[in-house]
Amino acid sequence: xxxxxxxxxxxxxxxxxxxxxxxxxxxxxxxxxxxxxxxxxxxxxxxxxxxxxxxxxxxxxxxxxxxxxxxxxxxxxxxxxxxxxxxxxxxxxxxxxxxxxxxxxxxxxxxxxxxxxxxxxxxxxxxxxxxxxxxxxxxxxxxxxxxxxxxxxxxxxxxxxxxxxxxxxxxxxxxxxxxxxxxxxxxxxxxxxxxxxxxxxxxxxxxxxxxxxxxxxxxxxxxxxxxxxxxxxxxxxxxxxxxxxxxxxxxxxxxxxxxxxxxxxxxxxxxxxxxxxxxxxxxxxxxxxxxx
Numbered sequence: 692x693x694x695x696x697x698x699x700x701x702x703x704x705x706x707x708x709x710x711x712x713x714x715x716x717x718x719x720x721x722x723x724x725x726x727x728x729x730x731x732x733x734x735x736x737x738x739x740x741x742x743x744x745x746x747x748x749x750x751x752x753x754x755x756x757x758x759x760x761x762x763x764x765x766x767x768x769x770x771x772x773x774x775x776x777x778x779x780x781x782x783x784x785x786x787x788x789x790x791x792x793x794x795x796x797x798x799x800x801x802x803x804x805x806x807x808x809x810x811x812x813x814x815x816x817x818x819x820x821x822x823x824x825x826x827x828x829x830x831x832x833x834x835x836x837x838x839x840x841x842x843x844x845x846x847x848x849x850x851x852x853x854x855x856x857x858x859x860x861x862x863x864x865x866x867x868x869x870x871x872x873x874x875x876x877x878x879x880x881x882x883x884x885x886x887x888x889x890x891x892x893x894x895x896x897x898x899x900x901x902x903x904x905x906x907x908x909x910x911x912x913x914x915x916x917x918x919x920x921x922x923x924x925x926x927x928x929x930x931x932x933x934x935x936x937x938x939x940x941x942x943x944x945x946x947x948x949x950x951x952x953x954x955x956x957x958x959x960x961x962x963x964x965x966x967x968x969x970x971x972x973x974x975x976x977x978x979x980x981x982x983x
Contacts, residue, residue: 698918703866705790709783710867718783718860722775729771737764759830759838762935762946766845773852776860784864791859793919801921802928804980805913809929812973817938819965820952829939829951842936842947850927857883857907858914858923876915880907898963905967906930909974917981926977930970 734746743749752758753765777788792798820826830838857879865875884904888896910923934940939948 696916696918699866699915700918702793702914702918703863705786706784706863706867709785710864712868714783715861715864715868718779718864721783722779722856722860725775725778726771729774730768733768733771737767756944756946758946759834760946762944763838763841763845765944766842766849766935769845769849769852773848773855776855779860791855791863791920793917793921797917798919798921798924801913801917801919801981802925804983805922805925805977806929808976808980809926809973810933812969812976813929813933816965816969817933820938821950824952826938826950826952829945829948832949835947835949838947839936843932845947846932846935847928850931851924853883854910854920854924854927858910859920862911862914872915876908876911880904880911883907902963902966902970906970909970912974913977913981916978922977922981926973930973 734749737743738746738749741749749764752761753768754761756762756765776791780786780788780791789795861879861882862875865878869875881904884900884902884907887903888900890896906927910927913922913926914920916922934948935944936947936949938950938952939945941951941953945951
């Protein structure tokens with residue numbers, strides 16, 4: 692994570708105008724409030740549009756996300772998360788929303804290159820899981836094809852929201868205040884991993900935390916090297932699209948996937964090792980694509 696690179700310095704520069712730590716802490720607190728309020732507004736508006744008297748049913752459907760509608764509702768709810776940094780940047784730090792992403796043309800190019808690199812690795816990983824576990828049809832192909840554009844848009848929103856928060860707002864504001872990558876690189880990645888923990892999985896949830904923390908480190912490295920969110924977003928998008936839209940695992944946002952497996956994420960060490968190795972291979976390939 693080369694903190695002294697010109698690209699990364701330019702990426703962090705807008706945050707240096709107001710780098711005070713208290714602003715970041717206040718921003719995280721306010722961001723949680725915006726996120727919570729945004730979720731309430733989202734489900735209220737959606738319930739009103741559908742003529743549903745109580746939004747608790749919608750929340751329950753989204754939480755279980757075992758059907759196409761539930762998964763789409765869940766993915767759409769990430770608009771509330773995206774709203775938080777988009778409000779905090781101009782209000783609390785007096786900088787443009789676009790500075791959370793970096794140069795937009797380059798970000799789009801980086802997104803495409805890394806998405807392709809990750810797709811190549813993902814294809815091999817999906818074949819492996821298909822051979823290692825019983826694969827069963829999940830959503831009928833005709834219905835899946837019709838819903839695919841909405842699913843892709845939903846995954847784009849979900850991954851974009853998480854990147855805006857973790858590799859955008861948090862990394863930038865920490866890097867504006869601290870020079871050490873142990874702070875601006877590692878701390879957001881660990882936080883990203885911890886937020887993916889699931890108490891229902893017991894001690895095995897730490898396998899999932901480890902894998903997502905490693906992804907957070909990789910995504911931050913790509914952001915630091917390119918000076919945009921594009922590369923990290925491209926890897927995140929392709930990785931999640933494969934898991935949500937192509938081959939889902941039991942109990943893991945399975946409502947829109949073409950196929951499913953009984954594999955439970957994080958239930959054994961070797962499975963986590965394989966996932967982490969696939970991430971590292973995708974990272975190395977992505978860096979090659981970016982160097983062209």
